[in-house]
Amino acid sequence: MSRVLVLDKEQTRGGLDPGRVLDAVAAALVALSRGEVSAPPRIAAVAPAGLLGAMPAYVPGLGLAAKLVSVFATPGASGRSSHRGLVALFDHTDGRPLALLDAEPITAVRTAASATLSLRALAPDARRVAVIGTGVQASAQVALLAALHPALPVTVGARDGGRARALAATHPDASAASIEQAVRGANAVFCCTGATTPVFPRGWLGEGAHVSSVGGSHGHELDRDVIIDGTLFAEWPGAAAAAPPAGAYELQDVDPQRVTLLGAVLDGRHPGRVDRGGLTVFKSTGHGALDVAAASVVHAWARDQGVGTAVDL
Incomplete structure (x- = not known):
């Protein structure tokens, strides 16, 4: 059994310090360009109104994480869509789950950072x-x-x-x-x-x-x-x-x-x-390495500030 830190949307958003996210995303992009990142191409299950994508990645120095994200068009609003989901962060040395974070603010901020x-x-x-x-x-x-x-x-x-x-x-x-x-x-x-x-x-x-x-x-x-x-x-x-x-x-x-x-x-x-x-x-297509980068920033902040709810999984 592992103690997993769970952060809601506002807590996740609170940990996305702009400067730290920018630095982490830059490090992830450099690692991608050097072939140092382990990540399969994104896959997705397609539903009639949208898709559910899966994006696992390992970035040396930043961590191991996987994102499940749904991308659905907003009914009656052409050109708008919603991105909802979860980011699960794991210990890269023993595989223990460490944290569950809200994917929407992570996706938005890491994408803006890139x-x-x-x-x-x-x-x-x-x-x-x-x-x-x-x-x-x-x-x-x-x-x-x-x-x-x-x-x-x-x-x-x-x-x-x-x-x-x-x-x-x-x-x-x-x-x-x-x-x-x-x-x-x-x-x-x-x-x-x-x-x-x-x-x-x-x-x-x-x-x-x-x-x-x-x-x-x-x-x-x-x-x-x-x-x-x-x-x-x-x-x-x-x-x-x-x-x-x-x-x-x-x-x-x-x-x-x-x-x-x-x-x-x-x-x-x-x-x-x-x-x-x-x-x-x-x-930009987005990439799991960028989610790892942003999630690592949020997790470090949450531990330092004592933010989130620890649950047994």
């Missing part, structure tokens, strides 16, 4: 960014930018102006606009939607733009010409080499040799952006 790292690595001189979407992932992205880059102006672009204004109000220097206005005025664009068709055309992007796409769990979030024109980056090789739901819809007919791993840029083995006027694209 997108923010792509901004830092590929568009460090960006003067204005756009966040496209108003759901859970867009909210997490705006919150992380507010915590880590509060002086960087943000435009929230969405079809629903009221929701865009409400999200913009959570950031110290943000405004709301249409999707077109947000994209055309930005040096970097964060796509955080549940869209199944491209959110905007290539022509809306300015010279030297950077695009981070973390949505598209059910289809293409990015325009085909964005993929054709862009220098491509991803978390892991399977983003292009594996079929959905493990790989990205947008990268299925892309030569994997075109895709550079973001971790290789973060640790200096790849220069990242080589053409200041070119388009860079980070296409």
Whole structure:
């Protein structure tokens, strides 16, 4: 029998310190790029209205964990979806279960962290960014930018102006606009939607733009010409080499040799952006290694602060 620490949603969210999560996710991305992570491609059981994915991973120095997450479209709300589930953290030396955490805040924050790292690595001189979407992932992205880059102006672009204004109000220097206005005025664009068709055309992007796409769990979030024109980056090789739901819809007919791993840029083995006027694209599929990273941060915080309920399993 093991004593397992159980944290609810608010407790899990409370342990996701932005700086510590960013550092842990960076370490996981570097480990992925070096081939040091043990993780099978994500699998999923598909139900009529969504899917249930399984994502186990071991990351040296961070830990061993598995996530079960459901991704279901929001009824009556095109372009929005919910991600719910659990992250189970295990002792990597003897296999004991250590903690059960809420997957929703972990998924949102670790995904926002990887997108923010792509901004830092590929568009460090960006003067204005756009966040496209108003759901859970867009909210997490705006919150992380507010915590880590509060002086960087943000435009929230969405079809629903009221929701865009409400999200913009959570950031110290943000405004709301249409999707077109947000994209055309930005040096970097964060796509955080549940869209199944491209959110905007290539022509809306300015010279030297950077695009981070973390949505598209059910289809293409990015325009085909964005993929054709862009220098491509991803978390892991399977983003292009594996079929959905493990790989990205947008990268299925892309030569994997075109895709550079973001971790290789973060640790200096790849220069990242080589053409200041070119388009860079980070296409995120999510990866279990990032869940391990965020879960390790939450677990360490919970133990230090005495947070959570210990149960016998």
